Amino acid sequence: MDTSLHIYNTLKRKKEVFEPINPPFVGIYVCGPTVYSDVHLGNSRTFISFDIIYRYLLHLGYKVRYVRNITDAGHLEGDRDEGDDKFAKKAKLEQLEPMEIVQKYTLGFHDVMGIFNTLSPSIEPTATGHISEQIEMIKEIISNGYAYENNGTVYFDVEKYSKDYQYGQLTNRKLEDLLEGTRELGGQDEKKGRLDFALWISAKPETIMKWPSPWGWGFPGWHIECSAMGKKYLGETFDIHGGGMDLQATHHTNEIAQSQACSNTAPVKYWMHTNMLTVNGARMSKSAGNGFLPHELFTGNHPLLERGYSPMVVRFFMAQSHYRSTLDFSNEALQAAEKGFQKLIKAGETLNKLGDSSESTVNIKELKNNCYKAMNDDFNTPILIAHLFEAVRIINSANDGKEKLNEQDLKDLKDLYKTFVFDVLGLKEDQAQGSEETxxxxxxxxxxxxxxxxxxxxxxxxxxxxxxxxxxxxxxxxxxxxxxxxxxx
RNA sequence: GGUCGCGUGGCCGAGUGGCUAGGCAGCGGUCUGCAAAACCGUCUACGGCGGUUCGAAUCCGCCCGUGACCUCCA
Structure with a gap:
């Protein structure tokens, strides 16, 4: 039986054996949040999914460098490559400095990640902290002939690039199709091609967040930061790049293009994409206004919720679906997850109280192998959880005297719980509301x-x-x- | 319009060319003074129509429904 880890690679549209470029080291980059507003639950799902992936890679013994950026500049609204970015707009709205916005929502993000028991990344670089790296990269792209400057703004030349590389390879799109689907140019646009995107955007007099560059004062485009920071910390080609599926067609496609145009190498070996969290079948998103904030979920203070659910119940709920599937959000589903989670945790407590028997009526080794098999198959957490419930059954049956566990079984079961429930799935016992009782x-x-x-x-x-x-x-x-x-x- | 997905039992959600994941809910039983918890049993589905096959829910075709992306979004 093949016991190696398999990962679904978006680039190849199939599962592949995971072979790190420089074992035992693994480099993984995940697109982090744009910190101009609160992270909602859909965002959280992606980071929880990659937390489980990170944890499993660590468990397998890899030396993982996990980079997850904070986008704190250069993210424009709409497709107009002009005006202020999201931070400046939000700052005006809240009457704060842009960096106050960044600070506020970065802290909020870290808080939420902590509540969900996610491990911190190895490096959490910010876009504003890597302006010079981005400028260097843009210069390189220009000198390679894949970008051009116009009035202080630098655009990536998609048509030029397409002559030498496949622009839409990540989403399997042809240039003609992409061109067809794009809207007409606005008229006063400075772009040559309608697919061209900004690498550097020239500042207007009123722009607050701006930096000097060879093309004058300005700020970086959104896509270049991830290319620059991934390259800086993980190298020109690294193992895994992850993010939400919504980033595939534009952000990640452009990242690949930038890196190819700069270094003539594919930046990433395995592209991984997590699917969306939905509410009543529609994607949860900021713009659709159907987003749940984590604290609304915990307190139950939301029109669609009957009551609150604990962070670990939510984490368990998310782990019960595969990261590449959409997951639909409802009271009923959360209640079911809550019951299941409690059953799992209670059995863990029961396990610690069980005494051993001289004989054994169970096969823990096989169970353990099944758990690894599930995780090795592209991090299949729902299958893993199904096997863990077999462990629950065994524990509760043993507690009822219907199964017999010997000393080794008990040890193996405890080990199984520690490994998969706590270390890999990253679950922990909820702080019972009354636990702080005197x-x-x-x-x-x-x-x-x-x-x-x-x-x-x-x-x-x-x-x-x-x-x-x-x-x-x-x-x-x-x-x-x-x-x-x-x-x- | 283009690209890519999805449609599984009351709900959520895996997976698979034949050996009927799992959780929740329901029903029956064991246990209990009664409950609760736990255990056992039960309910057993894969959108529709064709095709390939000894055999398909799983592969292929068509149709219907639905979603994502193509514009900022994890």
Missing amino acids: GLTGDLIDLILNLRLDAKKNKDFATSDKIRDELTKKGVTIKDTKDGFEWEI
Whole structure:
């Protein structure tokens, strides 16, 4: 059986065996957020997906350099390559400095990533911190003849480039088709070709964020930052480049073009794209106005939500679908995920209390192999989770005395949980709302439940049920066991 | 209009040319004073019409529906 890791490569439109360029090192670049507004849940999905990919690569023993940029300049609205970028516009709106906008939403982004238990990237470079690298790259592209300057703005010459390379290879599009689908030029445009995009944009007198360049004061185009920073930290050709599927046709296509035009090498060996989060079948996006913010989800403070869901439930919910599939968002689906997540975590707690047996009625080795098989097949987390629920069944059955686990089984199961549930899927126990209770409250609940136990022994069920009902109303869940009770808030 | 996808049981969501993922919900049972939890069993689907095949939900064709991208968006 082939046990090597397979990755679906957008460039080839098929799964390929993953062979790093310089093993054991792996370079991975993921397009990070544009920090001019709060990240919504759809954005989060991409970063959670790549967090699991990063974690699995680490688990396999690769020395991974994970680069995820922060776009803090140069991102224009619309297709007009003029005027202020998103940060300056937002700054005017909120009456702040552009860099205050950047700071505010960068911190917010990191906060959300922390809440979702994602690992920090190895390097998190910013566009504004790499202006000179971008300028150098643009100069190189111009001298290679694939870009031209007009009134202080530099455009990438797509038609020229297409004579030597395949421009639309990532999305399998032909130049003629692309040209057909593009709208007419506005008239006062300075571009030669309608597909040409800006590498450097000349500043207007009122532009706030601008830098000096060989072409005068200006700011970089959006696509060049990722090419420049990927090259700087991971080399001219690196292993994996990831991002959302919406970036495929434009951003990543242009990244490839820039790198080819600059260095005459393909920048990336494996392109990976995560699919969109949808709401009622339509893509969640900023512009559509159907975005959920993470904190709205946690608190339930949103018109479409009946109540809140914890960050780990959301993470589990996302891991239950494959990263290349769309995932639809609904109360019902979240509730199902919540139940499943709790079952998984509770079984993990039960596992720690199990005693071993001299015999074994289960096959943990096979289970473990199945888990690896699932992850090796293009990070198939839903299949992994299906296998983990087999572990749940085994644990709970053993707890009921219906399966027998020997010492090795217990060790292997604990190891399985640590590896896949916690290290790879990146799940952790939710902070129960009541976990910060003082010991006194817990003692009091124990006291009350001990009184209830006495009532039960005396067959005074009216009293025992009353106590249970009242405590349930207060949010304390009671489970009777053979000779006692368990409770949680 | 062009490119690329998708259509799976009540819901979410994998996968596969024959061996009926998984979670949630439902139903029946075991356990329990009753619950809860847990376990066992049950329900067993692949848009429509053709074709290839011993055999297709899985491959091919057509049709219908739906989505993404082609314009900023993870």
